[in-house]
Amino acid sequence: MPRPTTAKLTGSFYRRPAVELARALLGKRFTRIVEGERLSGMIVETEAYLGEGDDAAHSARGKTERNATMFGEAGKLYVYFTYGAHHCLNVVAPGAGDAALIRAVEPLEGIDTMARNRFGEPATSEKDRRRLADGPGKLCQAYGVDRRHDGVDLAGDEIFLEREVRRGFEIVTTTRVGISKSSELPLRFYIKDNQYVSKR
DNA sequence: AGTACGATTGGCT
DNA sequence: GCCAATCGTACTT
Numbered sequence: 001m002p003r004p005t006t007a008k009l010t011g012s013f014y015r016r017p018a019v020e021l022a023r024a025l026l027g028k029r030f031t032r033i034v035e036g037e038r039l040s041g042m043i044v045e046t047e048a049y050l051g052e053g054d055d056a057a058h059s060a061r062g063k064t065e066r067n068a069t070m071f072g073e074a075g076k077l078y079v080y081f082t083y084g085a086h087h088c089l090n091v092v093a094p095g096a097g098d099a100a101l102i103r104a105v106e107p108l109e110g111i112d113t114m115a116r117n118r119f120g121e122p123a124t125s126e127k128d129r130r131r132l133a134d135g136p137g138k139l140c141q142a143y144g145v146d147r148r149h150d151g152v153d154l155a156g157d158e159i160f161l162e163r164e165v166r167r168g169f170e171i172v173t174t175t176r177v178g179i180s181k182s183s184e185l186p187l188r189f190y191i192k193d194n195q196y197v198s199k200r
Numbered sequence: 201a202g203t204a205c206g207a208t209t210g211g212c213t
Numbered sequence: 214g215c216c217a218a219t220c221g222t223a224c225t226t
Contacts, residue, residue, distance in 0.1 A: 047207070056207065066222060084219030086208050101207060137208050178207055 007162040011155050014075035018093035022048040022100035023171060023189050025091065029162040030105055032143045039113060039143050041105030041133055042165040045190040045197045047176045049090070051097030055181035059097025069151045070097045077159060079140070079150040086137030087146045091154065091161075103177070103188075105133045106196040107142070108165065114142035135198045169194075 009028065014021065023046070031040040049057035051070075058067040058080065069078040070092060078090040078099050090099035107114055107129060114132050115123035118141050123129045133139040140146065145159070154160050170192040175183055177199060190197045 049207070058207075061223085064223070080207085081221060082206055083208050084206095084221070088207060090207085103207085135208070176207070180206090 009154075009161045009163065011075050013161070014091065014154070015094050018048040018050055018095070018098040018100055019187065021091060021093045022046040022187070025100055025102065025161070026171060026189060026191055027164040027166045027169060029108065029165050030102060030143075031109075031162055032145065032159045033157070034110075034113070034144060037110050037113060039110035040162070041107040041109075041139075043102055043104075043161075044106050044194045045102075045104035045188070047101040047103060047189070048093075048187040049097075049099050049101060050187075051095050053182075054185065054187075056176065056179040056183070056185075057097060057099075059099075060181075063097075067097070070099050072151070073153075075154050077145075077149055077152045077154060079145060079147055079152075081147055083137075087140035088136040089140055089145055089149070101136060102139060103136045104190070104196055104198045105139055106194065107132050117144050118142050130195055134196050166191075 025043045025046050028043050029040050030043050051059050059070045063071045074092050074094040076092045078092050079087055081087055090101045092099050112122040133142045152159055172190050172192045173186050174188045176188045
């Protein structure tokens, strides 16, 4: 038997409810290949957004041009632009308007490129490396992901997820960051004690 | 056509 | 801890 040539996660990985998907993303490798270079990091923080009973979700008031991807196929990337400056990326879950926001990764490959994308120069200090992708907007900037990538299929060969970097960690559950509605719902998840999580 | 508001970030008090 | 920046989107007039 030839061993698998890729650790890429397949379509079935994404066919689970948004909360389960958000939790399952933790510890996986998020990878983008740009001009032949691998940019990758371990996902350390996520949030779930629900199509029903969640007023914080972009999908809460129905399908629009902006959020249409959230109502499409599971396993696609939903990328949106906000605050006139930042992009955020989600993995679409099954259902109608369900998704998991990736909030932070621990950079693993292509760190100098990520640093140039973020700061215009390679990262030097450990402190700089920690700030590369410890937030949803920073993560998109580090990977060079923007609205052009909205709707990209994660089963494709540019942006995808790979099997876990780590297992056996403890998952902390909290309320979500930066929302005013449905702020009481426990839909944020992160790897306990990981230094690359956006907020303690 | 006008307006209100962000699933954020970075800088300053 | 507080707050301004900045502009696309959705919704109102």
